[in-house]
Amino acid sequence: MKATIEATIQATIATHDLAVRYGERTVIARLNLAIASGQVLALLGGNGAGKTTTIQTLLGFVPPAAGRVLIGGRDLAAEPEAARRLAYLPENVALYPYLSGIENLRYFCALADIDVTPLEAGDMLAACGLQEGAHGARVSGYSKGMRQKVGLAIAHARSACGMLLDEPTSGLDPAAANDFAARVRAAADRGMAVLMATHDLFNARQVADRIAIMQAGAIVAEVDAHTIGHQELEDLYLHHARELA
Numbered sequence: 378m379k380a381t382i383e384a385t386i387q388a389t390i391a392t393h394d395l396a397v398r399y400g401e402r403t404v405i406a407r408l409n410l411a412i413a414s415g416q417v418l419a420l421l422g423g424n425g426a427g428k429t430t431t432i433q434t435l436l437g438f439v440p441p442a443a444g445r446v447l448i449g450g451r452d453l454a455a456e457p458e459a460a461r462r463l464a465y466l467p468e469n470v471a472l473y474p475y476l477s478g479i480e481n482l483r484y485f486c487a488l489a490d491i492d493v494t495p496l497e498a499g500d501m502l503a504a505c506g507l508q509e510g511a512h513g514a515r516v517s518g519y520s521k522g523m524r525q526k527v528g529l530a531i532a533h534a535r536s537a538c539g540m541l542l543d544e545p546t547s548g549l550d551p552a553a554a555n556d557f558a559a560r561v562r563a564a565a566d567r568g569m570a571v572l573m574a575t576h577d578l579f580n581a582r583q584v585a586d587r588i589a590i591m592q593a594g595a596i597v598a599e600v601d602a603h604t605i606g607h608q609e610l611e612d613l614y615l616h617h618a619r620e621l622a
């Protein structure tokens with residue numbers, strides 16, 4: 378589904394006719410995305426559909442073969458630093474294991490020239506749901522859910538305008554997944570644009586405003602997450618998965 382030019386320009390995270398190649402192979406083809414402030418787009422798709430490659434390209438890690446990436450209206454090709462306004466939460470948030478939650482948050486903020494006092498860091502972690510007893514403990518002992526809360530706190534502290542999540546709920550128990558979903562929704566409600574690549578249809582419906590289905594590097598369907606039922610979404614997803622088989 379093609380985003381209008383107006384939506385692309387106004388969006389916080391956007392791509393226009395994006396193509397990505399690995400060698401001779403095209404893995405993203407004419408991808409048009411537009412995610413406005415306050416919106417969550419869930420990107421569904423089978424293994425190898427191109428979800429992670431899309432995220433890596435938005436972050437500037439993978440160069441486009443054609444098309445444009447716009448972050449906050451700034452073209453990444455001309456202003457690569459625009460990608461620094463995005464927070465990235467991969468499946469396993471990378472933190473320094475021998476530092477505490479507070480130290481990790483302060484360190485990642487310092488990299489962005491943001492000075493955060495230990496007290497402020499504790500408040501930020503608490504606001505993201507990390508229990509106080511864990512703030513000063515080494516991250517090596519944290520669960521996946523706790524690491525994600527630190528990741529969310531870093532994103533807020535760095536005033537990210539957008540957040541890219543790659544399979545954030547895989548491996549989380551239902552309570553942790555539910556809690557994470559609520560926090561992502563809250564981040565969007567405060568104005569962040571969120572792109573969430575996931576295999577979790579339930580989570581996609583719970584958190585997202587729109588759900589896009591990706592197949593062989595292109596969006597083949599886009600639906601309203603608030604109105605589509607679980608069965609309908611599953612059928613749509615499987616229909617496109619079968620087309621490929």
Ligand SMILES: Nc1ncnc2c1ncn2[C@@H]1O[C@H](COP(=O)(O)OP(=O)(O)OP(=O)(O)O)[C@@H](O)[C@H]1O
Pocket residue numbers: 399404422423424425426427428429430431
């Ligand atoms: N560094 C790379 N070099 C060459 N090909 C790659 C590279 N990274 C990914 N690919 C290929 O690009 C295609 C898209 O991969 P990608 O990881 O983006 O898919 P995905 O939708 O994130 O899949 P999954 O759900 O399994 O994580 C796949 O065919 C993959 O093999």
